[in-house]
Amino acid sequence: AFQVLKHTGAADILLVLCIIYLYSVIESDAFSAVCPDSKPACDPLKNRLLYPTSWGVFGASEGRVFTIGQYLVVVARFAEDTCLLFQPKKTGNPKCRPTLSLTINVTDSSNNGSCFLVEAARSANEVQRNYSINFADDNTLWQRVGFDNGTYWNHWVFPVPITAGMSSSHVQVKSLIIPAECDMPTRGRFYHHNLIPYNNSLLQPTVSVDTTRPTIVNFYTVKAAGTYTAGEAIYINAEFSRDLDFSPLPDPFSPAFLASAAAGELP
Numbered sequence: 220a221f222q223v224l225k226h227t228g229a230a231d232i233l234l235v236l237c238i239i240y241l242y243s244v245i246e247s248d249a250f251s252a253v254c255p256d257s258k259p260a261c262d263p264l265k266n267r268l269l270y271p272t273s274w275g276v277f278g279a280s281e282g283r284v285f286t287i288g289q290y291l292v293v294v295a296r297f298a299e300d301t302c303l304l305f306q307p308k309k310t311g312n313p314k315c316r317p318t319l320s321l322t323i324n325v326t327d328s329s330n331n332g333s334c335f336l337v338e339a340a341r342s343a344n345e346v347q348r349n350y351s352i353n354f355a356d357d358n359t360l361w362q363r364v365g366f367d368n369g370t371y372w373n374h375w376v377f378p379v380p381i382t383a384g385m386s387s388s389h390v391q392v393k394s395l396i397i398p399a400e401c402d403m404p405t406r407g408r409f410y411h412h413n414l415i416p417y418n419n420s421l422l423q424p425t426v427s428v429d430t431t432r433p434t435i436v437n438f439y440t441v442k443a444a445g446t447y448t449a450g451e452a453i454y455i456n457a458e459f460s461r462d463l464d465f466s467p468l469p470d471p472f473s474p475a476f477l478a479s480a481a482a483g484e485l486p
Contacts, residue, residue: 268410269304271295274392274422277357281424285381290350291390291426293319293377296359303371303406308341314400319377320393323428326384334393340376350378387428392421433459
């Protein structure tokens, strides 16, 4: 609240409005900023400093557990009316490496313990090719052709390969740093200070990482106790410590199966 003084002139009113505007900018959270006043022609000079406003895990459902050999693809979405958002590769500057910090523990202490650092992919198109995914499957993600015939997206991508020793009961965004080298004067400028989310619900859906190797905790059969004769089948079930996705078993007479059986291992 503020008090209006008597005989307030135009200069006084402008000063008060400027103070109110600065206060709102200081108090606003970086991740909730928008890009207002964008013209249909997409004038980058009308954009505020750019930064993501929401986060997602591409192709994941609520509660999914990622494990060894899979990729957790974090998507950083910018404001809906952000225009001409180029991919880091398009800057032509190798120092444009936006770095995201996630709450993933790594047994290798070289990655700062529970602060797992991952750089933005140089190109969303490259991610689609390398990981055989299609961002068009998510209707909140889009790409469009600008007035200069360049292709622009509304998101950056942070792919995280899941390897042994990684774990997280709830993967969350901790911070994001966008280097000044990512700015392009004729396209847009980014917020360069350390962006810290205001709560822990920015990464949706909720996912976790578990790379502990599953163990067999029980063997059982549905057959009743008794004596069985030749020709009857007894199916023995193996219960593992957690849910697994199995690939098709090899032919029992295949070289891979016979070699594993001879070594006393599962194929």
